[in-house]
Amino acid sequence: MTHDSFMLSEEDAGESEVWIAPASAPTEDKSLYLELDGWEGPLDLLLDLARRQKVDLRSISILALVDQYIAYIERAESLRLEIAADYLVMAAWLAYLKSALLLPKEEQEDASPEELALRLQLRLQRLGAMREAAARLMARDRLGRDVFRRGAPEGLRIDRVNAWQCAWFDLVRAYGQVNARTAPAIHMVRERPVMTLESAISRVSAMLGVALDWMALEDFLPPHADGRLRRSALASSFVAALELARLGKAELAQDEIFGPLRLRRPRA
Amino acid sequence: MSEADSNKPDDLVRAVEATLFASEDALTVESLAGHLGDAEPADIRAALRELAAFYEARGIQLVERGKRWHFQTAPDLAHLLRREREQVRRLSRAATEVLAIVAYHEPVSRAEIESIRGVQTSGGTLDVLMEAGWVRIAGRREVPGRPVIYATTPEFLQHFGLTSRRDLPGIDDLRAAGLLDPVDEAYDALVTPDEDVAEESAEETSGDHAA
Amino acid sequence: MSEADSNKPDDLVRAVEATLFASEDALTVESLAGHLGDAEPADIRAALRELAAFYEARGIQLVERGKRWHFQTAPDLAHLLRREREQVRRLSRAATEVLAIVAYHEPVSRAEIESIRGVQTSGGTLDVLMEAGWVRIAGRREVPGRPVIYATTPEFLQHFGLTSRRDLPGIDDLRAAGLLDPVDEAYDALVTPDEDVAEESAEETSGDHAA
Numbered sequence: 001m002t003h004d005s006f007m008l009s010e011e012d013a014g015e016s017e018v019w020i021a022p023a024s025a026p027t028e029d030k031s032l033y034l035e036l037d038g039w040e041g042p043l044d045l046l047l048d049l050a051r052r053q054k055v056d057l058r059s060i061s062i063l064a065l066v067d068q069y070i071a072y073i074e075r076a077e078s079l080r081l082e083i084a085a086d087y088l089v090m091a092a093w094l095a096y097l098k099s100a101l102l103l104p105k106e107e108q109e110d111a112s113p114e115e116l117a118l119r120l121q122l123r124l125q126r127l128g129a130m131r132e133a134a135a136r137l138m139a140r141d142r143l144g145r146d147v148f149r150r151g152a153p154e155g156l157r158i159d160r161v162n163a164w165q166c167a168w169f170d171l172v173r174a175y176g177q178v179n180a181r182t183a184p185a186i187h188m189v190r191e192r193p194v195m196t197l198e199s200a201i202s203r204v205s206a207m208l209g210v211a212l213d214w215m216a217l218e219d220f221l222p223p224h225a226d227g228r229l230r231r232s233a234l235a236s237s238f239v240a241a242l243e244l245a246r247l248g249k250a251e252l253a254q255d256e257i258f259g260p261l262r263l264r265r266p267r268a
Numbered sequence: 269m270s271e272a273d274s275n276k277p278d279d280l281v282r283a284v285e286a287t288l289f290a291s292e293d294a295l296t297v298e299s300l301a302g303h304l305g306d307a308e309p310a311d312i313r314a315a316l317r318e319l320a321a322f323y324e325a326r327g328i329q330l331v332e333r334g335k336r337w338h339f340q341t342a343p344d345l346a347h348l349l350r351r352e353r354e355q356v357r358r359l360s361r362a363a364t365e366v367l368a369i370v371a372y373h374e375p376v377s378r379a380e381i382e383s384i385r386g387v388q389t390s391g392g393t394l395d396v397l398m399e400a401g402w403v404r405i406a407g408r409r410e411v412p413g414r415p416v417i418y419a420t421t422p423e424f425l426q427h428f429g430l431t432s433r434r435d436l437p438g439i440d441d442l443r444a445a446g447l448l449d450p451v452d453e454a455y456d457a458l459v460t461p462d463e464d465v466a467e468e469s470a471e472e473t474s475g476d477h478a479a
Numbered sequence: 480m481s482e483a484d485s486n487k488p489d490d491l492v493r494a495v496e497a498t499l500f501a502s503e504d505a506l507t508v509e510s511l512a513g514h515l516g517d518a519e520p521a522d523i524r525a526a527l528r529e530l531a532a533f534y535e536a537r538g539i540q541l542v543e544r545g546k547r548w549h550f551q552t553a554p555d556l557a558h559l560l561r562r563e564r565e566q567v568r569r570l571s572r573a574a575t576e577v578l579a580i581v582a583y584h585e586p587v588s589r590a591e592i593e594s595i596r597g598v599q600t601s602g603g604t605l606d607v608l609m610e611a612g613w614v615r616i617a618g619r620r621e622v623p624g625r626p627v628i629y630a631t632t633p634e635f636l637q638h639f640g641l642t643s644r645r646d647l648p649g650i651d652d653l654r655a656a657g658l659l660d661p662v663d664e665a666y667d668a669l670v671t672p673d674e675d676v677a678e679e680s681a682e683e684t685s686g687d688h689a690a
Binding site: 276277281282283284285286287289290302303304325326327328339341342345348349 | 487488492493494495496497498500501514515516536537538539550552553556559560562564
C-alpha cells in the first residue's frame with residue numbers, strides 16, 4: 001500500500017467520528033475483504049484478526065493468527081485485490097515464523113521463534129491498548145460537541161499604560177553629559193562679539209561732537225550691530241553716556257521710567 | 269426568588285465569576301490574579317473551589333483543565349445543545365490513534381508513534397492534530413538525529429474534558445500493565461529471571477482488560 | 480461547598496441556563512422553547528424568572544432586552560473586563576537627555592535639540608516624553624519652515640518636585656558659564672541679521688516659567 005492510499009483510507013475512515021473497531025464488524029469473509037482498504041497497515045489487520053479469537057491478547061494462539069492472516073491475504077489475492085507490499089512482507093514473515101515455530105528446536109543464530117512470537121504479541125497488545133484509549137478519548141464529553149463554552153463572551157482586555165520613570169539626578173546628569181559632549185565645540189566658537197567700554201566712549205563722544213540736538217541712545221549704536229553685538233553695544237554705550245555725563249561732556253534725559261534715554265552735547 | 273437572599277457571594281467570588289464568564293479563554297490562577305488587581309492566588313483558589321462547588325449541580329459548570337479554569341455547559345445537557353452546534357472536526361482513524369499515542373506516551377517522536385502503529389504516519393496526520401491545536405512540538409530528543417518530539421496542549425485537555433493528563437482514561441492501568449513501555453523493555457521484563465516484575469505486570473495486564 | 484446541596488435547580492431551569500449560556504445570541508422565549516423540545520412557554524418564562532432572581536446578586540446576571548434573554552457580566556464589574564495595567568518603565572538615556580534639553584532651553588525645536596545633543600533625535604523619543612506627559616508642543620517658531628517647538632508641562636515640574644523651571648539645579652551657574660548656548664545659536668548671533676530669533680529665545684529662556 002502506498003503512502004497515498006494510506007492518506008485516502010484515513011479520509012474514508014474519518015466518516016465515523018467515534019471509530020468503531022473493525023473487530024466488531026461481521027466476521028463473514030466477504031465483508032472482511034471489502035474492508036481491505038480500512039486497515040491501517042498489517043499490524044492493524046493482525047490485531048483485528050487476533051480480536052476475532054475472542055480471548056485476551058496475552059493468550060492468543062500465534063499459530064492460529066498466522067494461519068488466519070495468510071489465509072486472508074491468499075483470499076484477497078484470489079479475488080485479484082491489490083495488496084500493498086507491506087501486507088505481503090508481513091505474510092512472508094509470518095510464514096517464516098510459523099515454520100520456525102513448528103520445526104524442532106535447534107541452535108539458531110537468529111532470535112528464537114518464541115521470542116519473535118512474544119514480541120509480536122507485545123506489539124499487538126500495545127496497539128490494542130492505544131486503539132481502545134483512542135476510542136475512549138473520542139467518546140468523552142468533548143468541548144464544542146457535548147459541552148459548550150459561553151457563546152458570546154464579552155472578552156477581557158488589559159490595556160498597558162506606561163508609567164515612565166526618571167529620577168531628578170538622572171535628568172541633571174544627562175544634561176551635564178550633553179554639555180560635556182559638546183563642550184569642546186563650544187570653546188572653539190565662544191568668542192563673543194562685544195563692544196568694549198573704551199570704543200563706546202570714543203564713538204559716543206565723537207558723535208556728540210557733531211550732533212545738533214537730543215539723540216536717542218540707540219542712535220549711537222553701530223548701524224550694523226545685530227543680536228548679541230547690539231546688546232553689548234547698547235550696554236557699553238549706556239555706561240559710556242553715564243561716564244561722559246559725569247565728566248560734564250554730555251547731558252542725559254529720560255521723560256519717564258523705562259522711556260527712551262536721550263543724549264546731547266551740553267549747552268555751553 | 270428566595271434563593272437570591274442566601275445567594276450573595278463575596279466580592280472576590282463575584283469578580284472571579286464575572287472574569288471567567290467574560291473571558292474568551294480559560295484562565296490560570298495567575299492570569300486571574302493579573303486581572304483582579306492585587307488578589308492573592310490563595311484567595312483566588314478558594315474562590316474557584318467555592319464556585320466549582322456552587323455550580324456543580326447547575327446547567328453551567330466551572331471546570332479545571334490543565335490548570336486553566338473555564339465555564340462550560342453541563343455534559344448531561346449535550347442532547348439539547350448538540351443539535352445545531354456540532355463544531356468538532358471529524359478525525360480520521362489514523363489521527364485518533366496518533367493523538368492517543370501522543371497523549372499517553374508524551375513526549376513521543378514520530379518514529380516511536382510508527383513503531384507502535386506498525387505503519388508509517390503521514391506528515392499530514394500530525395499536521396491535522398497540530399492545526400486542531402491539540403498537539404505541539406515539544407522540542408527534540410537528545411539522541412542521535414535529534415528527532416522532533418510531540419506532546420499535547422492545554423487545548424487538548426480542554427477539548428476532551430481532562431483536568432490533567434493523569435485524567436486520561438485508563439492511563440494508570442495501562443502504565444501499571446507496562447503497556448506504555450516499549451516492546452523491548454516489556455520483553456526484557458518478561459524474560460528476566462526477576463519473577464516479581466513479570467508476575468506483577470502480567471497480573472495487572474489481565475486485570476484491567478475486564479475494566 | 481454546602482451550597483451545592485441546596486442548589487439543585489430542576490431540569491428545565493438547568494436546560495434554559497445552559498442554552499442561554501451557550502447561545503451566541505440573545506434568545507426569545509419562543510426560540511428557547513424551540514431548542515428545548517416540547518417545553519411550554521409558560522414554564523420557560525417561570526424558569527427565566529427563577530434564573531434572573533437566582534443570579535441577581537452574583538457576578539453574572541440574566542437580563543431581558545426587548546423580549547430577548549441573555550447572560551451578561553454584572554454591570555458593576557464591567558471595569559474588570561477592560562483593565563488598565565500600569566507598567567513602570569525607565570526613561571532611556573537618549574530620552575533623558577532630550578528631556579533635560581527641553582527643560583533647560585524651552586521652547587526648543589527638534590533641530591535645536593539635535594544641534595545641542597550633537598546626534599539625531601528620533602521622533603519616538605519626543606513621543607515618549609509627550610506620552611509621559613512631561614513635554615508638550617508649544618507652538619511653532621515663526622521662522623522659515625515654521626518648526627514645531629517643545630516645552631515642558633506642569634506634570635514635569637510635579638514629577639521632579641520643582642516649583643518652577645528656575646529650580647532646575649545649576650541652571651544659573653551653567654548659563655553664567657555659557658554652557659547653555661547651543662553652538663549654532665552663538666554662531667548665528669554673529670552672522671544673521673534676524674534679531675527676533677535670538678531675542679525671543681533669550682527672553683523665553685529666562686522668562687517666567689513659574690506660571
